[in-house]
Amino acid sequence: MNAVDLTPLYRSTIGFDRLASILDHALSTEPTTNGYPPYNIESNNENSYAISLAVAGFSEDEIDIQVEKSVLIIKGEKSNSEEKKYLYQGIANRTFERKFSLADYVEVTGAEMANGLLRINLVKEIPEAMKPKTIVINRSDNVLEHDTKTKSHSKADKAA
The missing domain is CATH 2.60.40.790 (Immunoglobulin-like)
Known part of the structure; x- marks a missing residue:
């Protein structure tokens, strides 16, 4: 009987260990039922x-x-x-x-x-x-916000 190699399946899946045993059982036992x-x-x-x-x-x-x-x-x-x-x-x-x-x-x-x-x-x-549950992304208070208007005014003030 040809063995089925499930290695490619395991490269991109997590937690499907039982799938291998189900496939193995289906392919190896009870070839045909009456x-x-x-x-x-x-x-x-x-x-x-x-x-x-x-x-x-x-x-x-x-x-x-x-x-x-x-x-x-x-x-x-x-x-x-x-x-x-x-x-x-x-x-x-x-x-x-x-x-x-x-x-x-x-x-x-x-x-x-x-x-x-x-x-x-x-x-x-x-x-x-x-x-399934939704994970909310919390906004951190430590994020630096850049105010582009303030910077352009301060450059104009320095030039004058």
């Missing part, structure tokens, strides 16, 4: 998101949602309490695991399940200390 279960990622507004997963056939007890090191992990494990004999099984009830990398300050606020869809709500809450 696409199960299908999902949507929605942007509700500037700081609110939702992930919807199609989990038909699973109950709330069979789904585990965790956040670990800025990674949202959703696991589904079907309990085999009753063995059924299927003539045809078109609904996939297999074990799954989906991972989503979360940006800084994105928090999971809740989850709900209805009509075979699991919806996980997320919100981006930037702390006050991290929000």
Whole structure:
């Protein structure tokens, strides 16, 4: 596998250390996922998101949602309490695991399940200390001001 050199990126950026680990993780692990279960990622507004997963056939007890090191992990494990004999099984009830990398300050606020869809709500809450602020340039009282009119009059007075 070809390694990606991020050195030029680091020459003009500060504090993007996590970007390298995200790119490395995306390029090195999970070459292709099987696409199960299908999902949507929605942007509700500037700081609110939702992930919807199609989990038909699973109950709330069979789904585990965790956040670990800025990674949202959703696991589904079907309990085999009753063995059924299927003539045809078109609904996939297999074990799954989906991972989503979360940006800084994105928090999971809740989850709900209805009509075979699991919806996980997320919100981006930037702390006050991290929000943009305007820096006022204070005027110093020690600045020397030159009055050009006074100098020209004094030169005329000296010449006379």
